[in-house]
Amino acid sequence: MIAQWLGVPAEWLRFGGDESVAPNGEALNGLARFESADVKLIADLQRLDEHHRQIAREFIRMLVRINYQK
Secondary structure (H helix, E strand, O other): OHHHHHOOOHHHHHHOOOOOEOOOOOEOOOOOOOOHHHHHHHHHHHHOOHHHHHHHHHHHHHHHHHHHHO
16 A cells, blocks of 8 residues: 555565656656655654544654755
């Protein structure tokens, strides 16, 4: 399901691949590339109940704001 959502083959999601090339052979830019740790984090987030997902989202937003203030 996650592979379909991200538009990547399940094998790529499970085993990874060349980080500079998308599974369809196209070059990736920094915004389009998901590293396996990021994909796992998204999967973990989806396993949380709605209350804890909201807490995680707010925490990430706070970190992003702090990072941009530097």
